[in-house]
Amino acid sequence: MLNNDYIKQRLAEKFGEQVTNFEEPFNMLTFEAPKEINLKVLQFLFDDETLQFRFLTDLQAVHYPDNTGRELAVVYHLHNLQANVRIRFKVYTDISKPDVFSATALFMSANWMERETYDFFGVNFVGHPNLKRILNVDEMDYFPMRKEFPLEDQTRTDKDDDMFGRGKSY
């Protein structure tokens, strides 16, 4: 029976100290690995006969401007359809050099999801066959989902961050 403890144990056997930050929010195993080995981890999860995470449900990024050196998180949601187990896998990257290896060789579905992630966060997927903007116009010269681009008009005083319970951190 495939469960979170077993997956954790297999990952620890294979990658040792490199996979870290195991969590289980809402019972979904979440872990982190250095971005250099993201493809190795995905390949291992794909190939291992007991794990078989062969369906890429979702791929996107999150921007944490305060995490110096690891501002961008690329999040993979993987699914083992037979055992019906989902896991979440994260890699963090420096925003000044946001290079992450592309998973397109393993999952065809990663193609547009990586383009979308590039389009909105500027994650540079190394090895992607056609990394260009997908939803925004080609001429756009910034990555709009990053937190430094606030949604509301900055001259307004009635909609500052205090109104959203966050103080004035960014």
Added chain:
Amino acid sequence: MSDVIHHKNIRLPEGSIEKTTTTLNLGPTHPATHGVFQNILELDGERILSSESTVGYIHRAFEKLAERRPLYQITPLTDRLNYCSAPINNMGWHLTCEKLLGVQTPKRVDYLRVIIMELARISDHLICNSIVGVDTGAFTGFLYVMQYRELIYEIYEEVCGSRLTTNIGRVGGFERNFTPKAFQLLEKFMAEYPKVLKEFENLFTRNRIFMERLIGAGPISAERALNYGFTGPNLRAAGVDYDVRVHTPYSSYEDFQFDIPVGTTGDCYDRFLVRNQEMWQSLSIIEQAYEKVKAFKGAEAEIYHADVPEYYLPSKGDVYTKMEALIWHFKIVMGEIDIPKGELYFPVEGANGELGYYLISDGGRTPYRLHFRRPCFIYYQAFEEITKGAMLSDAVIVLSSLNLIAGEMDA
């Protein structure tokens, strides 16, 4: 410019006169695409050599907007993803919020939601399948079933007041109880619709012309479909029995008996059959759910929302007469409720695949990050592969039978 030759007054890219293939723009506003997206096809005669899809014409930055909206203001954004089955998106969002907040909804709410979600699934499949008919030259079926989509929309209207972009329900349940008229309309639908669906199937399923147009058009193997991230009816048509309603039941789907229809070849015909079968299954689920709803007696039969004062608006009467209700009303409307910290991925079975909500909350009043897993954005990538070598007219029915919704693709 060096890469351009001058041909009278028209500037053409170099090589375009000697070229033996034709470049054709299918879309972005071609009626056959049923939505705003473009396919640049390279044709040899009528045969497709390659294609390139462009999406994003109606991108509305929902994920960015959601970072500045309290939970209840995000519901109308989800309407505009797959607008053919907006209630499923709404319910999926409410279920995501409820899971994050740890709200337990009463059974009656779950069953009422199931009724609405399955109606939405029927209306979505109905449009998709009858559009496949239109694209093959059979307009009758489309007009014939349209009345019943209208009836479904009347039910939505009776429940929530709107028809297409429904904003139906609230975090915790429904904004008001179902009226007797809503149930009457539902009964009317359950009584009349099976006959219509049967007739629709008689028109199409064994129709020789229709079959020859669809069989073998745009096939995909189960393995490729999984690799391309297919979900929903399109994946099931390829033979994989994956359905979120069964794998990770939500809204009490575990209380219902239904089958998951699967196909074998994953071509347009299988997709058509799977959708038709799913409509029968949805109908059966609606009947079961209605029986269960009718079985509630007394005070239980009046329950239509969970007790979540922080997120569910108090009744107007209370707001005018009670201090607490007034405070909650104000706080909810102004979006002054802090959401608990958490990270959550919640999938529901949308009408065209697994619709997922990836929500990260940092304890503020709005999501820190919200991502929609939009099924047709992901599986539309396969269009190039499955239409390679096909005829141009096949590409059109592949587009409609994949059930591509521009609103969902472009977020």
